[in-house]
Amino acid sequence: MTLDKIIDPALKKVPKIEVKDVKVWYSDFNAIKGISMDIKPNTVTAFIGPSGCGKSTFLRLFNRMNDYIDGFKLDGKIKINGDNIYKKKINIEELRKEIGMVFQKPNPFPKSIFDNVAYGLKIQGINDKKFIAERVEKALKQADLWNEVKDDLKKSALSLSGGQQQRLCIARTLAVEPSIILMDEPTSALDPISTAKIEELIFELKEKYTIIIVTHNMQQASRISDYTAFFYLGELIEFDKTKKIFTNPEKQQTENYITGRFG
Amino acid sequence: MNNIQKNRLKDQIFKIWGIGCTLFGLVILFFFIGDILIDGIQRIDWSFITDLPSRKAEKSGIYTALMGSIWILCLTTVIALPIGIAAGIYLEEYSKKGKLSALLEINISNLAGVPSIIYGLLGLEVFVRIMSLGASVLAGSLTLSLLILPIIIVATREAIKAVPTSIKDASYALGASKWQTIWYQILPASSGGILTGVILALSRAVGETAPLIVIGALAYVPFAPSTPMDEFSVLPIQIFNWISRPQHGFIENAAAAIIILLLITFVMNGIAVYFRNKWQKKLK
Ligand SMILES: Nc1ncnc2c1ncn2[C@@H]1O[C@H](COP(=O)(O)OP(=O)(O)O)[C@@H](O)[C@H]1O
Numbered sequence: 001m002t003l004d005k006i007i008d009p010a011l012k013k014v015p016k017i018e019v020k021d022v023k024v025w026y027s028d029f030n031a032i033k034g035i036s037m038d039i040k041p042n043t044v045t046a047f048i049g050p051s052g053c054g055k056s057t058f059l060r061l062f063n064r065m066n067d068y069i070d071g072f073k074l075d076g077k078i079k080i081n082g083d084n085i086y087k088k089k090i091n092i093e094e095l096r097k098e099i100g101m102v103f104q105k106p107n108p109f110p111k112s113i114f115d116n117v118a119y120g121l122k123i124q125g126i127n128d129k130k131f132i133a134e135r136v137e138k139a140l141k142q143a144d145l146w147n148e149v150k151d152d153l154k155k156s157a158l159s160l161s162g163g164q165q166q167r168l169c170i171a172r173t174l175a176v177e178p179s180i181i182l183m184d185e186p187t188s189a190l191d192p193i194s195t196a197k198i199e200e201l202i203f204e205l206k207e208k209y210t211i212i213i214v215t216h217n218m219q220q221a222s223r224i225s226d227y228t229a230f231f232y233l234g235e236l237i238e239f240d241k242t243k244k245i246f247t248n249p250e251k252q253q254t255e256n257y258i259t260g261r262f263g
Numbered sequence: 264m265n266n267i268q269k270n271r272l273k274d275q276i277f278k279i280w281g282i283g284c285t286l287f288g289l290v291i292l293f294f295f296i297g298d299i300l301i302d303g304i305q306r307i308d309w310s311f312i313t314d315l316p317s318r319k320a321e322k323s324g325i326y327t328a329l330m331g332s333i334w335i336l337c338l339t340t341v342i343a344l345p346i347g348i349a350a351g352i353y354l355e356e357y358s359k360k361g362k363l364s365a366l367l368e369i370n371i372s373n374l375a376g377v378p379s380i381i382y383g384l385l386g387l388e389v390f391v392r393i394m395s396l397g398a399s400v401l402a403g404s405l406t407l408s409l410l411i412l413p414i415i416i417v418a419t420r421e422a423i424k425a426v427p428t429s430i431k432d433a434s435y436a437l438g439a440s441k442w443q444t445i446w447y448q449i450l451p452a453s454s455g456g457i458l459t460g461v462i463l464a465l466s467r468a469v470g471e472t473a474p475l476i477v478i479g480a481l482a483y484v485p486f487a488p489s490t491p492m493d494e495f496s497v498l499p500i501q502i503f504n505w506i507s508r509p510q511h512g513f514i515e516n517a518a519a520a521i522i523i524l525l526l527i528t529f530v531m532n533g534i535a536v537y538f539r540n541k542w543q544k545k546l547k
Pocket residue numbers: 026029031049050051052053054055056057058069
């Protein structure tokens with residue numbers, strides 16, 4: 001399956017995600033117990049819930065990052081623009097170029113800043129130096145890091161601060177020009193100022209991308225997301241507009257969690 | 264005496280015991296090296312290195328044995344390095360973790376502990392006889408390759424294991440294939456560790472005597488090998504041969520050859536330590 005087939009160009013790269021009765025096991029452990037939800041294009045969706053409730057597991061389903069885990073088993077369907085991404089014929093590498101991911105701990109490669117951002121293009125076999133340089137600059141600008149690093153792109157990425165490293169990881173993801181970006185607690189290892197920067201960034205990115213973000217920070221969820229999903233013990237308890245979840249949730253469990261009464 | 268004092272005393276005793284043990288090993292080593300140096304150092308000159316072996320001790324040199332050792336070293340590297348690293352990568356990154364891979368793992372670790380003479384017997388049967396390679400450099404290198412493969416495989420796996428999963432995750436998440444992730448991320452990040460293991464393994468190979476004697480390497484060869492199919496000798500065998508001679512001159516020769524052999528292994532170990540330090544810094 002080719003990239004065009006997953007992401008219909010006619011839809012201007014704004015795919016829709018449909019999850020249908022998804023269950024996940026790690027060996028015998030049932031981590032996700034039957035979840036269905038639709039995620040709209042160009043929105044920010046926040047996943048909240050206590051530790052171990054399956055947020056990361058669920059998020060990593062969208063770019064098939066659980067595939068390598070021993071004992072991982074999936075039941076149900078996940079469709080992106082109508083195509084089941086777990087069907088046999090799918091090209092996982094192509095899928096991941098469309099669906100970028102930012103991790104909890106900044107994880108730059110032990111290479112230069114430039115090489116970090118260029119990596120995704122290099123592995124696609126792109127050699128055009130000018131093209132790569134332009135993309136790298138664009139991505140670093142989008143991630144609001146360009147001004148800080150433009151004079152030493154050759155410097156090791158590991159010499160950057162934690163917040164800068166995380167923005168570099170975002171730039172690295174953007175350079176591949178995905179349409180969906182998954183973020184797993186991207187600010188939990190960062191200081192408040194870096195966190196604010198990244199939240200701002202997410203707000204800007206929403207125009208072009210569909211973003212799903214796992215967060216432990218209720219304020220963060222309410223500040224940046226359009227939709228919020230509350231998970232508990234492998235189940236989706238409530239999924240609605242963020243405003244509704246935070247002001248007038250349907251379920252008692254949701255209310256208890258967001259008001260800090262448990263979790 | 265209360266408990267704290269008792270523990271302190273125990274601490275002190277253990278410390279002194281530890282220092283004693285360390286010193287014991289070092290003193291013996293220094294004594295040995297000193298002894299060798301006194302016997303052999305005045306024997307080392309350029310002609311000792313470039314002369315062919317001879318019946319007269321003072322005219323004898325190590326040229327053929329040294330060349331044999333270098334040939335063996337190079338050929339063993341060429342054979343064992345790609346196979347060992349590839350096997351390590353396979354076991355760590357490709358093979359399904361299960362009973363079979365656990366069995367394989369235990370076996371490989373055990374192989375690293377098999378006495379080297381057993382490898383000699385295997386080499387004699389398989390390479391010298393069945394494959395009719397004779398007592399050639401190639402047969403010797405293949406035998407030593409078998410001997411050091413487990414070490415290289417284990418070192419490769421350890422080095423790959425030390426690469427943080429977060430880096431692999433990042434690579435996969437950007438759409439890299441398994442091979443690209445191995446080639447662009449895992450191997451560069453683990454190369455220092457792999458190299459260290461490889462060099463240590465090779466420095467073991469260069470000191471091995473028993474398996475080469477078993478496959479029929481000679482103590483006396485008139486010429487240095489010029490193809491992989493030639494007969495050969497190596498430094499340890501030359502040393503072994505000289506030591507067993509009654510004339511005092513040969514004892515000096517043996518001591519001098521030991522100095523050269525030690526020098527080679529020290530240099531190789533030094534390089535290994537250098538790479539390990541550099542690598543550890545890079546990963547931090
Ligand atoms: N690789 C794994 N193998 C086995 N169990 C796992 C694995 N990863 C996560 N789990 C289990 O699955 C559940 C959900 O984990 P996770 O998705 O990481 O939760 P969250 O991100 O919400 O904290 C937890 O109970 C966790 O112990």
